[in-house]
Amino acid sequence: MIRVLLADDQILVRAGFRALLDAQPDISVAGEAADGHEALSLVRELRPDLVLMDIRMPELDGLAATRHITEDESLDGVKVVMLTTFELDEYVFEALRSGASGFLVKDTEPDELLRAVRAVVAGDALLSPSVTRRLIAEFAARSKEPADAALLAQLTDREREVMTLVGIGLSNEEIARRLVVSPLTAKTHVSRAMVKLGARDRAQLVVLAYESGLVRPGWLG
Incomplete structure (x- = not known):
């Protein structure tokens, strides 16, 4: 329940x-x-x-x-x-x-x-991915306190790639299709990126993707 x-x-x-x-x-x-x-x-x-x-x-x-x-x-x-x-x-x-x-x-x-x-x-x-994505892009562009880009150095190349796809609003299933991997593998990469960056959940991972410059406002995938 x-x-x-x-x-x-x-x-x-x-x-x-x-x-x-x-x-x-x-x-x-x-x-x-x-x-x-x-x-x-x-x-x-x-x-x-x-x-x-x-x-x-x-x-x-x-x-x-x-x-x-x-x-x-x-x-x-x-x-x-x-x-x-x-x-x-x-x-x-x-x-x-x-x-x-x-x-x-x-x-x-x-x-x-x-x-x-x-x-x-x-x-x-x-x-509401389409609306949320536009909103995050809008206000990330105005953010006066950008995240430390050095945080991303903790990620592997694949984790950065997956984080970019999360940032443009793709689900685990869509990420899996894009990268030709299983949904479970995509989910694992997302989870590892969240743990390394201290993100509470997927929404914060998206915010970090924009604030660090990994994803730029207007990118829709």
């Missing part, structure tokens, strides 16, 4: 998500929070698998709450997906840098929301 915490200051938004998620046989809503402080408290108490976190909330916003969660080693198993009203929200890229596993627009289709919840918990951190 996938346990989800809803964090949004709008009660109707939470009610809509709860009705959809609780109707699924493999998903349950573990709790609801109306602000970032309440979300943090409930995350520590309930240890959900996933938090659907609104970016803009009173008291403590979703961005700060996400940092608290992702920086707490005792909460390593908790994934965070940001909820935003607009696709190109100025805070979404910063949220991904802070450790969020992806983002969803609040008016996303129900089926897409359910797929996203299941995908993130399964480890496929990048959501």
